Amino acid sequence: MAEAEAGEAPGPRPLRFAGRTGWDLSENRLASVLAEARRAGRALVDFTEANPTRCGIVDTAPLVARLGEPRGCRYAPLPLGDPGARAAVSRYYQERGLDVPPENVVLTASTSEAYGWLLKLLAERGDDVLVPVPSYPLLEFLACLEDVALTPYPLVREEGWRIDLGALERAAGERTRAVVLVHPNNPTGSFVRRDEAAALEALALERGLALIVDEVFGDYTHGVLAPDRLPSFAGPRQALTFVLSGLSKVMALPQLKLGWIAVSGPPALAAAAVERLEIIADTYLSVGTPVQLALPEILAARAPVQRAIQARVQANLAALDAAIAARGGGAVRRLPVDGGWYATLEVPRVFDEDGWVELLVRDEGVIVHPGYFFDMPRDGFLVVGLLLEPAVFAEAAARLADRLSRAISGG
Numbered sequence: 001m002a003e004a005e006a007g008e009a010p011g012p013r014p015l016r017f018a019g020r021t022g023w024d025l026s027e028n029r030l031a032s033v034l035a036e037a038r039r040a041g042r043a044l045v046d047f048t049e050a051n052p053t054r055c056g057i058v059d060t061a062p063l064v065a066r067l068g069e070p071r072g073c074r075y076a077p078l079p080l081g082d083p084g085a086r087a088a089v090s091r092y093y094q095e096r097g098l099d100v101p102p103e104n105v106v107l108t109a110s111t112s113e114a115y116g117w118l119l120k121l122l123a124e125r126g127d128d129v130l131v132p133v134p135s136y137p138l139l140e141f142l143a144c145l146e147d148v149a150l151t152p153y154p155l156v157r158e159e160g161w162r163i164d165l166g167a168l169e170r171a172a173g174e175r176t177r178a179v180v181l182v183h184p185n186n187p188t189g190s191f192v193r194r195d196e197a198a199a200l201e202a203l204a205l206e207r208g209l210a211l212i213v214d215e216v217f218g219d220y221t222h223g224v225l226a227p228d229r230l231p232s233f234a235g236p237r238q239a240l241t242f243v244l245s246g247l248s249k250v251m252a253l254p255q256l257k258l259g260w261i262a263v264s265g266p267p268a269l270a271a272a273a274v275e276r277l278e279i280i281a282d283t284y285l286s287v288g289t290p291v292q293l294a295l296p297e298i299l300a301a302r303a304p305v306q307r308a309i310q311a312r313v314q315a316n317l318a319a320l321d322a323a324i325a326a327r328g329g330g331a332v333r334r335l336p337v338d339g340g341w342y343a344t345l346e347v348p349r350v351f352d353e354d355g356w357v358e359l360l361v362r363d364e365g366v367i368v369h370p371g372y373f374f375d376m377p378r379d380g381f382l383v384v385g386l387l388l389e390p391a392v393f394a395e396a397a398a399r400l401a402d403r404l405s406r407a408i409s410g411g
Contacts, residue, residue: 030354037361047393050385089102089262090102093232100243107292114261130153160336186342188344189344212244237265353382364396
């Protein structure tokens, strides 16, 4: 601001937003393409749809109605969560063969909030955490809001998305405080192998690191999980470990806003972590009372919900494979996947990923994610969700595979 002339009152000081929110808010190429298609009245099939409440998979209205429990009229602020709700989460793990005592469960309003609390717990400003690539881009925003840096470590596509343990160890510096795992990964659907988990625990113990393990898709394996894969990091662990999950994926109820952290590790260290998390939770008190009171009944009803989602995902995955086999011309490949709600396609690099996305929207009215959205290791990947209604999905998958094949062959 220019100096005020002698005798003049200084002008008003301009308001400044915090630098941590200085994101690029300009419209990207995909958003522009979609906006143009919608202005033209184009019917679109959205393979990026990840909201289960919009996909007609299962009627969850009876579960939502359980929030009407009259006891929910009384506010009882309990920072770690209602004891009955924490016990229900413990039973959820017990029924999966995993030992998570209720006292090691911390309720949150979402997995995103859980990440924020754990970054507050573990990291000072300017510290860093290790995160996998590829993975979901939300982590970048969460870390930025906590003034924590992200340091990537690679998953090796050629080895079934195995963790590059050597690269991870080299990436861990003096200010590294935790290793994040997304298990199964989003979007690759890969589960961590047992030998990788053992190596990570050893590294965490040696370097004084915690493990933060996002297991929101952990219930959705594709068939029987291979014996060398670890089903879950929940339960007794040697290193301090925080497993995240919640109703958003476990019950396809993101609108109820309830997640949790399952804490494990050396007993004294785990207890100290829960004690500190209680203070953080008490500062926010963000989890609604009605959903906590309803949680035991909601989780007890998960089997039919999860069966319906599994059936939907498997039907759509089969339809995608059939479309690629019939129309893909051999040049399109669906990468192997252990679990989750996404599939990754590897396509020839005759276009960049934005070019593929634009072509599919323009010619077929089909929306897919470009691979770079998930920090794929190179160009040439497209990601599709598997939640759409099966008839819609199968018809659009056939058009997608046909258009990919024609574009590859020059048509």
